[in-house]
Amino acid sequence: MKFGFSTLILLCTLKMLVYGQLQFTYHNYVKMTSFLQEIARKFPDITQLQTIGKSVQGRELWVMRISKYAKVERPLLVPNAKYVANMHGNEAVGREMMLHLIAYLVNNYPNDKYVSALLNNTVIHIMPSMNPDGFELSKEGECSSGQGRYNARGYDLNRNFPDIFKTNNKKMQPETMYIKRWIEENNFILSGNLHGGALVASYPYDNLPNSIQTKFTYYSHPSPTPDDDVFRHLALVYSVTHKDMHLGIACHDNTPRFSNGTTNGAAWYPLTGGMQDFNYVWGGCMEITLEISCCKYPYWQRLRSFWNDNKRPLLKFIGEVHRGVKGMVNDINRNPIPNTNLQIKRRNMSFRTTKNGEFWRILLPGTYVMEASREGYRPTEIEFTVNDHSVTVINLTLYEMSKAEKIPRPTRRHGKPLRYSPSGSRIYYRRQRPGSRITA
Numbered sequence: 303m304k305f306g307f308s309t310l311i312l313l314c315t316l317k318m319l320v321y322g323q324l325q326f327t328y329h330n331y332v333k334m335t336s337f338l339q340e341i342a343r344k345f346p347d348i349t350q351l352q353t354i355g356k357s358v359q360g361r362e363l364w365v366m367r368i369s370k371y372a373k374v375e376r377p378l379l380v381p382n383a384k385y386v387a388n389m390h391g392n393e394a395v396g397r398e399m400m401l402h403l404i405a406y407l408v409n410n411y412p413n414d415k416y417v418s419a420l421l422n423n424t425v426i427h428i429m430p431s432m433n434p435d436g437f438e439l440s441k442e443g444e445c446s447s448g449q450g451r452y453n454a455r456g457y458d459l460n461r462n463f464p465d466i467f468k469t470n471n472k473k474m475q476p477e478t479m480y481i482k483r484w485i486e487e488n489n490f491i492l493s494g495n496l497h498g499g500a501l502v503a504s505y506p507y508d509n510l511p512n513s514i515q516t517k518f519t520y521y522s523h524p525s526p527t528p529d530d531d532v533f534r535h536l537a538l539v540y541s542v543t544h545k546d547m548h549l550g551i552a553c554h555d556n557t558p559r560f561s562n563g564t565t566n567g568a569a570w571y572p573l574t575g576g577m578q579d580f581n582y583v584w585g586g587c588m589e590i591t592l593e594i595s596c597c598k599y600p601y602w603q604r605l606r607s608f609w610n611d612n613k614r615p616l617l618k619f620i621g622e623v624h625r626g627v628k629g630m631v632n633d634i635n636r637n638p639i640p641n642t643n644l645q646i647k648r649r650n651m652s653f654r655t656t657k658n659g660e661f662w663r664i665l666l667p668g669t670y671v672m673e674a675s676r677e678g679y680r681p682t683e684i685e686f687t688v689n690d691h692s693v694t695v696i697n698l699t700l701y702e703m704s705k706a707e708k709i710p711r712p713t714r715r716h717g718k719p720l721r722y723s724p725s726g727s728r729i730y731y732r733r734q735r736p737g738s739r740i741t742a
Contacts, residue, residue: 355480358454361434384427387496391436392450396496400430445597463580493589500593505533508567508576525568528649537564543615553596586653626665647671
């Protein structure tokens with residue numbers, strides 16, 4: 303009997319799925335694609351398989367959307383969260399953990415209460431492999447080799463993003479470009495980026511301000527973000543839920559121990575062009591890096607134990623998207639105001655509303671003040687309180703400026719303050735030669 307290519311793909315997929323569960327073995331690009339397509343076919347109501355672009359060698363950058371709203375328009379204030387794995391092609395465990403997470407979510411909905419709560423209130427995006435070309439070159443059993451780490455053009459994708467502290471002159475790669483566009487289009491709130499080669503949850507910043515950049519040493523200097531308390535919490539959520547990560551055990555004799563299994567990225571070692579910093583600064587998304595295996599590409603026999611160690615942390619971490627504050631920014635007629643600039647007072651990092659006027663921010667329990675501004679509107683602020691294990695919902699109304707308020711009001715000329723008429727609408731001063739004293 304002769305089989306066509308599509309028949310062989312189906313047979314391959316059926317071998318991978320045993321009573322709806324995925325086998326614990328590595329899946330190359332063809333097998334991974336087959337598995338994802340079969341999941342999308344078997345669970346059409348809660349999944350949608352997408353490609354956000356192609357790798358250098360033309361492999362699809364697959365993303366599985368899993369949610370009650372996977373194929374319909376996301377309801378207002380339902381957040382987007384994501385996982386990305388296999389950014390370095392030879393760090394293979396995270397790739398398999400993402401496939402098992404997909405299988406677990408779809409097979410446990412709607413019977414498992416926690417999974418149902420996640421999928422009914424979140425849109426989860428899972429990218430098993432950001433660097434499928436590199437994975438095809440890597441070798442099982444290689445714990446520290448660099449073979450397959452880079453993309454097909456030899457670029458480290460975790461050094462390829464715009465950087466807050468330093469100009470990144472490395473040519474942006476196709477994989478980076480598509481990820482960047484995906485982040486910009488989806489307003490992700492929370493993200494985990496899975497790596498291998500250590501056992502630690504690392505959080506931004508990955509790079510150092512120029513003022514404290516020093517000669518590279520293995521132990522560097524912490525570079526905290528304005529949301530350092532939140533990032534420490536998110537890293538700790540993963541670490542303490544993991545069987546071993548929270549112990550802070552060094553993977554090798556010449557590598558450091560990490561207190562509680564967490565670290566600031568730059569305190570570990572500084573790097574320019576990292577993806578987690580880009581997510582935070584440009585995407586308004588709180589991403590941490592999850593190093594989940596001391597060996598980068600261990601033999602397949604260990605995959606079951608890795609899944610047992612990481613299943614609960616993966617599920618619990620993604621649930622942290624439902625913490626902090628969320629809401630809408632509208633005008634006086636209740637029309638949404640997109641692209642409103644928002645900032646939590648005394649936290650010098652802004653984020654923006656979606657095209658529908660929505661916003662989210664992960665915060666720990668406490669009382670905060672949110673500032674909102676948009677061109678053409680009067681800035682405003684609102685005080686609110688965040689409680690543990692719940693999301694505070696607030697709505698802001700921005701009022702349009704009057705014509706007089708919209709007129710730019712210069713404040714200095716030749717380094718001297720200007721005075722205004724009593725109405726505030728006219729500026730008066732006598733013309734002076736450059737460098738002479740201005741009088742009013």
